[in-house]
Every structure is written in C-alpha cells, then in structure tokens.
Amino acid sequence: DVKVTQSSRYLVKRTGEKVFLECVQDMDHENMFWYRQDPGLGLRLIYFSYDVKMKEKGDIPEGYSVSREKKERFSLILESASTNQTSMYLCASSTGRFSGNTIYFGEGSWLTVV
C-alpha cells in the first residue's frame, strides 16, 4: 500500500514561530503536494513539486514555503506563523507528471497557532 506519512499530527505553535511540517512518501512518486483544509473551503493547494529541488506555487502560497531535497520528502515551512494559518494541512503524492493519476493523501497535520 502507498503510504504518505506526516510526522506531526497535532501541533500548537506561537505567533511568529517558524514551523516545519514534514511529509514522506514510500512509493517513489514524482509529485508531491501540500494542501490546506478548512471548513467550508474544501482543499486548497499551497505548493506542489514535480521533482527534487523543484517547486511550484499553488492557489494560496502566501506565507508558506517548501523544500524538496529528496524525492521522498516534502516539507512545508511557515516562516512566521500567524493565527490565520491555524488549519489542517494535508500532504499528498502521485506518480507521473501529468494529471489523471491517483493522488494519495497523508492523514493530516492539525496546526494551531496561538
């Protein structure tokens, strides 16, 4: 089975802190994604990556950055956390560069910024 593992399920951080959300996939997938999930807003794409050291902005990249130093690992970085970044963050991966392949999601990281 494909496994996308998000290392932290629940985090509480203070405003202004730098936050790292880590994600690892075990299926040698080329594509990796970070989504944010909020009630009533669905899934919104923050950043994605088609290859190592490559990144592309999604729909809501402001306030976030990402790092992909290895194929299996994709990190989401909040440089200076703010309360409006309190949310559930989902990492995902898929094979191939082009649309049409199944996206596999991790179980999510609940982030609270106080």
Added chain:
Amino acid sequence: GENVEQHPSTLSVQEGDSAVIKCTYSDSASNYFPWYKQELGKGPQLIIDIRSNVGEKKDQRIAVTLNKTAKHFSLHITETQPEDSAVYFCAASILGSQGNLIFGKGTKLSVKP
C-alpha cells in the same frame, strides 16, 4: 481557470436510502473527474473516477454519472450504511495536462442507523 461547485454541503440520510452528491465544473476542457472520501481523522482517499469518454461508471454501491453538455457530474451511493458517513470531495482536471486537480468544497454525509 477551472471552478468546481459541489452541493449539498451536508446531507443526512437513513441507512438503506440512497445519497446523491452533485458537482458542476466551469472548464469545458476538463475530462477527468475523481471522487474522494475522507473519513474522520484521515486523509481523503480516491473511491471512484470517471473520464469524459464515458457517461457512467459503477463500482458496487457507488456510481458516478457525467453530463458533459451540462458540465456536471454526480456521485450516487445506494443502500447506504453507517460506514459511508464521511466527507466526500469531487474534483476536476484535464487528463494529460500539467494542471492540478481542482476540488469542490466537500459534502458531509451522515448515515443514520
């Protein structure tokens, strides 16, 4: 760009009844429409998808229909069971493109025993 609207946002049915969730999309070039199910405390998981060269696809109690002319597609769950309770997301994209999936806002389905 593509916009996907999903209705209803919440749906409550009695066990054994059918449930229907509807989505509309704006980009007529979209031709790939997956549905994801998210159980409580878990990430979304693909349950069925349809491509625009077919009008309907079934998998046991789940079916998806597509109307390309009207640009809408629907998820049908028959003989609902309590374990069908979850949030369901529809999505759309263009097969073979580098475009990402555009998701609807989700439908919370509750199946009452």
